[in-house]
Amino acid sequence: xxxxxxxxxxxxxxxxxxxxxxxxxxxxxxxxxxxxxxxxxxxxxxxxxxxxxxxxxxxxxxxxxxxxxxxxxxxxxxxxxxxxxxxxxxxxxxxx
Amino acid sequence: xxxxxxxxxxxxxxxxxxxxxxxxxxxxxxxxxxxxxxxxxxxxxxxxxxxxxxxxxxxxxxxxxxxxxxxxxxxxxxxxxxxxxxxxxxxxxxxxxxxxxxxxxxxxxxxxxxxxxxxxxxxxxxxxxxxxxxxxxxxxxxxxxxxxxxxxxxxxxxxxxxxxxxxxxxxxxxxxxxxxxxxxxxxxxxxxxxxxxxxxxxxxxxxxxxxxxxxxxxxxxxxxxxxxxxxxxxxxxxxxxxxxxxxxxxxxxxxxxxxxxxxxxxxxxxxxxxxxxxxxxxxxxxxxxxxxxxxxxxxxxxxxxxxxxxxxxxxxxxxxxxxxxxxxxxxxxxxxxxxxxxxxxxxxxxxxxxxxxxxxxxxxxxxxxxxxxxxxxxxxxxxxxxxxxxxxxxxxxxxxxxxxxxxxxxxxxxxxxxxxxxxxxxxxxxxxxxxxxxxxxxxxxxxxxxxxxxxxxxxxxxxxxxxxxxxxxxxxxxxxxxxxxxxxxxxxxxxxxxxxxxxxxxxxxxxxxxxxxxxxxxxxxxxxxxx
Numbered sequence: 128x129x130x131x132x133x134x135x136x137x138x139x140x141x142x143x144x145x146x147x148x149x150x151x152x153x154x155x156x157x158x159x160x161x162x163x164x165x166x167x168x169x170x171x172x173x174x175x176x177x178x179x180x181x182x183x184x185x186x187x188x189x190x191x192x193x194x195x196x197x198x199x200x201x202x203x204x205x206x207x208x209x210x211x212x213x214x215x216x217x218x219x220x221x222x223x
Numbered sequence: 224x225x226x227x228x229x230x231x232x233x234x235x236x237x238x239x240x241x242x243x244x245x246x247x248x249x250x251x252x253x254x255x256x257x258x259x260x261x262x263x264x265x266x267x268x269x270x271x272x273x274x275x276x277x278x279x280x281x282x283x284x285x286x287x288x289x290x291x292x293x294x295x296x297x298x299x300x301x302x303x304x305x306x307x308x309x310x311x312x313x314x315x316x317x318x319x320x321x322x323x324x325x326x327x328x329x330x331x332x333x334x335x336x337x338x339x340x341x342x343x344x345x346x347x348x349x350x351x352x353x354x355x356x357x358x359x360x361x362x363x364x365x366x367x368x369x370x371x372x373x374x375x376x377x378x379x380x381x382x383x384x385x386x387x388x389x390x391x392x393x394x395x396x397x398x399x400x401x402x403x404x405x406x407x408x409x410x411x412x413x414x415x416x417x418x419x420x421x422x423x424x425x426x427x428x429x430x431x432x433x434x435x436x437x438x439x440x441x442x443x444x445x446x447x448x449x450x451x452x453x454x455x456x457x458x459x460x461x462x463x464x465x466x467x468x469x470x471x472x473x474x475x476x477x478x479x480x481x482x483x484x485x486x487x488x489x490x491x492x493x494x495x496x497x498x499x500x501x502x503x504x505x506x507x508x509x510x511x512x513x514x515x516x517x518x519x520x521x522x523x524x525x526x527x528x529x530x531x532x533x534x535x536x537x538x539x540x541x542x543x544x545x546x547x548x549x550x551x552x553x554x555x556x557x558x559x560x561x562x563x564x565x566x567x568x569x570x571x572x573x574x575x576x577x578x579x580x581x582x583x584x585x586x587x588x589x590x591x592x593x594x595x596x597x598x599x600x601x602x603x604x605x606x607x608x609x610x611x612x613x614x615x616x617x618x619x620x621x622x623x624x625x626x627x628x629x630x631x632x633x634x635x636x637x638x639x640x641x642x643x644x645x646x647x648x649x650x651x652x653x654x655x656x657x658x659x660x661x662x663x664x665x666x667x668x669x670x671x672x673x674x675x676x677x678x679x680x681x682x683x684x685x686x687x688x689x690x691x692x693x694x695x696x697x698x699x700x701x702x703x704x705x706x707x708x709x710x711x712x713x714x715x716x717x718x719x720x721x722x723x724x725x726x727x728x729x730x731x732x733x734x735x736x737x738x739x740x741x742x743x744x745x746x747x748x749x750x751x752x753x754x
Contacts, residue, residue: 208428208515211516212468212515212516215516215534215535216464216468218528218530218531218534219460219464219519219531220458221528222528222529222530223526223527223528
């Protein structure tokens with residue numbers, strides 16, 4: 128597969144629909160966690176589910192799938208760092 | 224081929240401030256930062272004089288508050304933060320990776336303009352409004368929101384300085400990814416370039432956080448939005464989180480390029496390859512990563528949760544591991560080397576010694592129980608001066624001595640450089656080790672006066688500051704004389720093996736006639752020995 132990113136890639140509609148359904152499911156899970164769980168727990172649910180959703184969008188809808196591994200890695204490391212930073216912040220806010 | 228110092232068409236000041244040549248921009252940073260450094264040194268010495276003259280005090284308490292704020296803002300945001308990256312990174316990164324310039328030369332010049340604009344705004348804030356900012360360089364709320372001094376303008380200046388840092392980081396990342404010479408794989412890249420790469424990521428990812436935070440403080444002061452005001456549902460500790468989320472990684476922005484420069488100097492003067500190339504390269508990245516997760520150790524006594532305290536203490540101890548890897552690799556590089564102690568090496572070894580003291584005292588504060596005792600004392604001031612001045616500052620001097628002949632094509636007087644080392648080293652330790660002891664005894668930081676039991680310690684520290692300042696004047700005077708009257712430098716006076724030593728001194732305008740093809744690793748002092 129060409130990984131130069133210089134040409135247009137066509138993602139099959141079937142894949143896009145499947146990812147969209149997964150995203151809908153995850154959004155439902157997020158709403159359920161927000162309404163049923165204790166606030167401190169729902170934050171952790173958010174910290175797990177939201178990056179997964181963002182990752183899926185980057186990977187499929189924003190065509191990160193066709194980029195070089197280095198760029199893919201940089202995006203996901205940055206996303207992971209963001210989650211870690213926010214997680215550490217909440218380790219303070221919810222246990223004071 | 225004419226050197227970059229020969230004006231091609233546009234002469235005088237315009238030839239410098241409108242030049243997009245990375246080397247000229249590096250020199251612009253050097254000139255600006257050195258001037259600012261001496262302003263802050265003078266303010267630092269005045270603070271030490273204040274501690275000698277107690278009754279009546281030489282300066283009013285409010286003036287002393289402004290002194291430590293301005294000293295901190297200049298030294299942190301205008302000297303050590305741009306630091307080695309802005310000067311030597313700009314000058315040498317493209318050369319070391321075999322490129323003709325950085326990826327975005329105009330953006331590079333714009334980052335210097337942003338730096339100058341931020342500096343001017345900060346200085347204007349000192350002399351306008353209702354007095355110079357008096358919050359300390361950390362701008363902690365609620366005081367920074369309530370004080371009537373000119374904090375809003377000062378914050379705007381620091382915000383601009385952040386822009387400069389982000390643009391430089393962006394430029395370096397792109398340059399390293401896109402402009403390496405043919406054959407220069409990641410593992411053939413000089414370690415100074417690796418350190419700039421780790422630094423650039425921190426600049427790019429962390430600086431926007433402090434930018435937004437400072438804007439929030441301005442919004443709080445001007446519009447009373449209440450993000451940090453508990454009366455309106457805000458949280459003052461959130462400010463500390465946001466500030467240190469950037470400002471602790473910023474410490475690594477300051478120290479990583481310094482470590483990179485030391486890693487260039489030690490092999491050259493030990494005449495042997497660097498020990499543990501990959502370990503040093505990856506430890507730079509590990510420091511950049513782990514260093515982004517330790518900000519809470521500035522807040523152990525701020526009322527953070529026990530759980531957060533434990534987590535941040537753990538991460539603080541973890542970040543010592545990649546730092547120690549570097550120190551072990553440096554000492555192993557020296558082992559069985561043919562060591563030649565010329566001025567750059569003398570200052571580089573001094574860096575290792577002082578940085579070790581700074582690092583170990585940092586670990587002491589990472590321990591929760593000890594931190595409660597030492598928090599907000601002179602111990603903290605002593606510690607971060609060991610890291611930031613003994614580390615970054617002395618590494619800056621070492622790098623300047625190492626690359627001076629290359630940058631300007633002139634040699635300096637090595638005996639005077641060695642002579643200046645003595646007052647710098649003695650004065651430094653009297654001043655800052657004195658502060659460590661004073662802090663351990665309980666002397667709080669940021670007080671314009673002190674109790675009688677601390678007076679002897681203060682006298683020792685103040686005398687140290689005078690000796691240190693004399694050494695600094697001698698150090699820079701030697702370089703200014705060399706600049707004006709120094710002998711012509713050879714292209715490779717130290718026997719270095721990285722790419723910058725293969726071109727003329729000073730370098731040609733576009734660095735290379737033909738872009739070099741890289742055949743092997745960077746520190747091969749004996750190319751016959753296979754990799």
